[in-house]
Amino acid sequence: MASKTETLMTIEEMAERVAHELDGDYFVNLGIGMPMLVANHIKADKQIMFQAENGVLGVGPRAEPGAEDKDLGNAGDENVTVITGASFMDSATAFDMIRGGHLDSTVLGGFQVSESGDLANWKLPNRKLGSFGGAMDLAVGARKVIVMMKHVTNDGEKRIVRECSYPLTAKRCVSTIVTDIAVIDVTAEGLVLREIAPGWTPEDVQKLTEPPLIIDRAKPWTVQ
Amino acid sequence: MNKVYAGFAEAVADIGDQATVMVGGFTGRGTPSRLLLALREKGPKNLTIVRNDASGGWKNPIDVDILIEAGMVKKVITCFAVFGSPKKVSRLERAALDGKVEVELVPQGTLAERIRAGGAGIGAFYTPVGVGTEAGVGKEVRVIDGREMLLEFALKADFALVKAYRSDSLGNLVYRKSARNFNPLMAMAAKTTIAEVEHIVEPGGIDPNDVMTPCVFVHRIVEAGNGE
Numbered sequence: 001m002a003s004k005t006e007t008l009m010t011i012e013e014m015a016e017r018v019a020h021e022l023d024g025d026y027f028v029n030l031g032i033g034m035p036m037l038v039a040n041h042i043k044a045d046k047q048i049m050f051q052a053e054n055g056v057l058g059v060g061p062r063a064e065p066g067a068e069d070k071d072l073g074n075a076g077d078e079n080v081t082v083i084t085g086a087s088f089m090d091s092a093t094a095f096d097m098i099r100g101g102h103l104d105s106t107v108l109g110g111f112q113v114s115e116s117g118d119l120a121n122w123k124l125p126n127r128k129l130g131s132f133g134g135a136m137d138l139a140v141g142a143r144k145v146i147v148m149m150k151h152v153t154n155d156g157e158k159r160i161v162r163e164c165s166y167p168l169t170a171k172r173c174v175s176t177i178v179t180d181i182a183v184i185d186v187t188a189e190g191l192v193l194r195e196i197a198p199g200w201t202p203e204d205v206q207k208l209t210e211p212p213l214i215i216d217r218a219k220p221w222t223v224q
Numbered sequence: 225m226n227k228v229y230a231g232f233a234e235a236v237a238d239i240g241d242q243a244t245v246m247v248g249g250f251t252g253r254g255t256p257s258r259l260l261l262a263l264r265e266k267g268p269k270n271l272t273i274v275r276n277d278a279s280g281g282w283k284n285p286i287d288v289d290i291l292i293e294a295g296m297v298k299k300v301i302t303c304f305a306v307f308g309s310p311k312k313v314s315r316l317e318r319a320a321l322d323g324k325v326e327v328e329l330v331p332q333g334t335l336a337e338r339i340r341a342g343g344a345g346i347g348a349f350y351t352p353v354g355v356g357t358e359a360g361v362g363k364e365v366r367v368i369d370g371r372e373m374l375l376e377f378a379l380k381a382d383f384a385l386v387k388a389y390r391s392d393s394l395g396n397l398v399y400r401k402s403a404r405n406f407n408p409l410m411a412m413a414a415k416t417t418i419a420e421v422e423h424i425v426e427p428g429g430i431d432p433n434d435v436m437t438p439c440v441f442v443h444r445i446v447e448a449g450n451g452e
Contacts, residue, residue, distance in 0.1 A: 054250040071403040077251040095333030131304040137333035
């Protein structure tokens with residue numbers, strides 16, 4: 001689909017771009033999977049207290065081999081460390097933080113996002129059974145929901161749609177979408193194309209996006 | 225009243241058919257695996273299991289899915305029923321697709337709160353999580369503070385199997401790091417709470433400031449050592 005001048009941002013570049021989106025945020029939850037890569041791109045001078053919904057506030061880097069602790073993991077069951085000032089809590093308290101609006105932001109993966117900010121990310125439509133995990137709680141509770149996903153599926157199907165056809169995680173919850181070609185804000189006036197990847201035009205991005213984009217404010221991709 | 229049991233088999237000996245059993249832990253961390261093995265050995269049928277993740281497949285091979293595989297479970301109330309990738313089929317997913325096990329999928333924070341409510345004598349509560357999704361199907365919706373919320377009912381159990389780091393012989397529990405998770409909530413929500421603990425100390429061996437689950441919630445304690 002991309003011509004020679006258009007580039008798809010890699011997952012690491014997307015993670016780096018999401019990290020920039022967290023400027024000014026302090027209490028942040030990174031969803032299981034791709035969003036967890038964002039932690040690697042937080043600048044050393046920036047203080048972020050990462051929350052893991054299994055009961056850790058202040059998640060640090062992954063544990064070095066040999067230094068793993070059987071009683072310490074993140075929500076994706078990775079062996080992690082904690083930073084100075086961290087705390088542990090039970091699952092109800094962990095979700096009080098989330099549902100109660102105490103987290104500045106969360107980064108979640110996505111299958112589809114609608115024009116009005118509905119998110120579908122927990123089950124593919126052809127699967128009978130799924131897993132909610134903590135996604136519904138995070139999508140509803142965090143003050144800012146950033147969705148990190150590829151702009152279209154591997155089959156070229158659009159993921160940013162007028163109405164989600166996949167099972168919903170939460171309605172009207174998404175603030176910003178970071179894809180491999182664009183950064184898009186969900187606003188009351190509609191989807192605003194804020195940034196585009198190198199080599200792409202706003203019209204190219206629009207072709208791969210179902211609802212109309214407001215394109216007159218589009219800027220080049222922010223590089224840290 | 226002696227709460228300290230010599231063995232895991234004795235501690236689970238009265239878990240019978242049709243029992244509702246809560247199982248603490250989040251992946252392998254804080255999972256009472258010795259109690260799960262003893263329960264499989266005992267072999268009651270038609271159990272209802274309440275557990276954060278029931279898909280198994282994490283680093284710890286002893287998980288509630290050993291009970292599902294043994295055909296002892298009729299219903300599972302959980303947040304994680306399947307693996308992320310559709311290529312890998314969990315024991316629970318297979319059993320559910322075969323119609324052998326019923327699955328009630330619950331958002332994680334709602335599961336935690338339903339269990340806490342069960343232990344706290346609260347009948348139900350309203351939450352904004354799940355409105356307009358499959359999690360809200362058939363549930364009462366009420367607008368509170370301008371926001372749509374779902375009515376969610378408390379969960380209680382006949383037995384809770386929990387894992388703690390330390391206990392005194394009275395049943396005051398201390399958890400370690402992220403192995404706490406659902407354990408303190410489940411300890412409150414069952415008629416009989418059975419704790420698998422790494423070390424048992426004499427009363428006074430735990431500073432009252434450090435007790436995370438007070439002994440009123442704990443009925444049986446078995447020492448497991450700190451091996452896996």
